Amino acid sequence: MRVGTDVEEQRREGPQDTEALYRAHAPFIASFLRHMGTPVSELDDLVQEVFVVAHRKGGYQPGPAHPRSWLAAIAVRVGQQGRRARTRRLGANVSPDELAAHAHDPATTLETQEALGRLQMALDALPYEHRAAFVLYELEGEPCERIAASLEVPIGTVYSRLHHARSRVLEAYESAARPKGPRGAP
Amino acid sequence: MKPPDRLRDDPSVPEALRRDVAEAQSFAASYDALAKLEALREALRAEGAAGADPGSHADSPGTPDAGSVAATAPLKVVPWAWKLAILGALAGTVAGSVWLMGAPEPARAPERQATPAASAVHASPEAGTEQAARLPRSTLPSAATTPPSRREVDLLLELKTLLQHDPAAAYRVAEQLARDFPRGALGEERDALMVLALAKMGRTEEARREARRFLERHPESTMRGVVEGVLAP
Numbered sequence: 001m002r003v004g005t006d007v008e009e010q011r012r013e014g015p016q017d018t019e020a021l022y023r024a025h026a027p028f029i030a031s032f033l034r035h036m037g038t039p040v041s042e043l044d045d046l047v048q049e050v051f052v053v054a055h056r057k058g059g060y061q062p063g064p065a066h067p068r069s070w071l072a073a074i075a076v077r078v079g080q081q082g083r084r085a086r087t088r089r090l091g092a093n094v095s096p097d098e099l100a101a102h103a104h105d106p107a108t109t110l111e112t113q114e115a116l117g118r119l120q121m122a123l124d125a126l127p128y129e130h131r132a133a134f135v136l137y138e139l140e141g142e143p144c145e146r147i148a149a150s151l152e153v154p155i156g157t158v159y160s161r162l163h164h165a166r167s168r169v170l171e172a173y174e175s176a177a178r179p180k181g182p183r184g185a186p
Numbered sequence: 187m188k189p190p191d192r193l194r195d196d197p198s199v200p201e202a203l204r205r206d207v208a209e210a211q212s213f214a215a216s217y218d219a220l221a222k223l224e225a226l227r228e229a230l231r232a233e234g235a236a237g238a239d240p241g242s243h244a245d246s247p248g249t250p251d252a253g254s255v256a257a258t259a260p261l262k263v264v265p266w267a268w269k270l271a272i273l274g275a276l277a278g279t280v281a282g283s284v285w286l287m288g289a290p291e292p293a294r295a296p297e298r299q300a301t302p303a304a305s306a307v308h309a310s311p312e313a314g315t316e317q318a319a320r321l322p323r324s325t326l327p328s329a330a331t332t333p334p335s336r337r338e339v340d341l342l343l344e345l346k347t348l349l350q351h352d353p354a355a356a357y358r359v360a361e362q363l364a365r366d367f368p369r370g371a372l373g374e375e376r377d378a379l380m381v382l383a384l385a386k387m388g389r390t391e392e393a394r395r396e397a398r399r400f401l402e403r404h405p406e407s408t409m410r411g412v413v414e415g416v417l418a419p
Contacts, residue, residue, distance in 0.1 A: 020343065022226055026219030035210060044222055052229050119206050137192070139210050144189045162190055169193075173203045 018055040035135040036079045069150035122172035134165035353386035378409035
């Protein structure tokens with residue numbers, strides 16, 4: 001039902017040019033890329049790259065994929081390329097801490113930076129595809145149907161990736177809390 | 187199989203994780219996309235320079251558009267919008283060429299229409315004659331094979347933006363588009379948005395009337411869904 005509604009919404013929306021797409025969805029793409037591990041220092045470049053790629057592809061056309069999902073699919077690839085380039089540049093053994101060192105953004109509150117840092121640590125341990133599903137569902141609020149469409153996988157695969165990612169993130173938090181006692185203590 | 191509960195809403199999830207998820211969700215709100223818009227325009231401009239069809243940009247009046255949110259949009263945007271327009275039109279197959287020519291008033295044989303006398307839907311009565319003399323080249327009949335001018339694209343973007351919060355202003359921009367580009371390449375989208383503006387202004391009867399006319403003229407329009415929404419009870 002939701003997907004049908006989305007398609008109808010998109011038809012109402014009509015074709016969108018790059019600038020309109022950017023105005024509407026750049027914050028979402030920035031947030032998605034950030035949660036996918038893109039350092040703040042590279043964020044603007046990768047956000048721009050997503051929209052340049054969207055532009056090259058001839059732009060968004062109303063159809064089964066929602067504009068956000070369509071852009072997220074591009075962002076997954078752009079983010080992955082960015083990560084490979086970063087790994088090459090910094091060396092294969094770059095740690096999440098080193099990546100976090102790129103993450104200072106004066107526009108982001110301390111609380112958000114801390115939250116991003118803790119989550120980032122947990123998410124960094126996930127396979128990229130699992131992380132994408134987790135970020136889209138848990139942080140960006142995308143429904144599973146759209147995530148399946150954007151990642152071009154069956155919805156069952158999305159559920160499975162979410163389940164796996166969620167377990168790993170929970171483990172990470174419980175493990176971090178364990179030394180202090182309260183929740184993670186056996 | 188059902189989707190899992192979201193972590194944020196699951197009371198069995200450690201409070202620290204739920205709090206971090208909620209905090210991380212605020213990141214999008216802190217991203218100032220508009221501050222980086224000009225950089226994107228530059229990049230798109232560079233893309234265009236690398237191979238985009240320059241189209242008929244020279245036709246653009248090039249006059250400053252004080253009220254337009256997209257007034258500074260680079261020419262680069264034009265081939266892009268044009269491509270969309272063509273794809274949208276082609277989605278309607280045979281209606282495509284008519285769409286590109288702008289839609290003349292009431293009943294006519296769409297596929298055969300190709301006469302210079304075609305006038306814009308909402309153009310003032312004199313527009314067909316007086317304005318034809320001063321039409322930019324891109325809006326003359328040959329416009330069916332040329333992209334819209336930058337100004338037409340700019341005005342259409344402004345119309346779409348205004349529609350969100352100021353339908354009366356949006357309607358005025360649509361009228362201006364109809365006056366300046368009676369056979370503009372983006373005429374179909376303009377007319378659809380004009381219907382929406384009327385509806386949002388509460389001019390329900392006019393909106394419904396124009397919606398019916400639009401659907402008659404553009405039965406295969408990619409904007410059909412949005413216009414049909416106005417006719418819904």
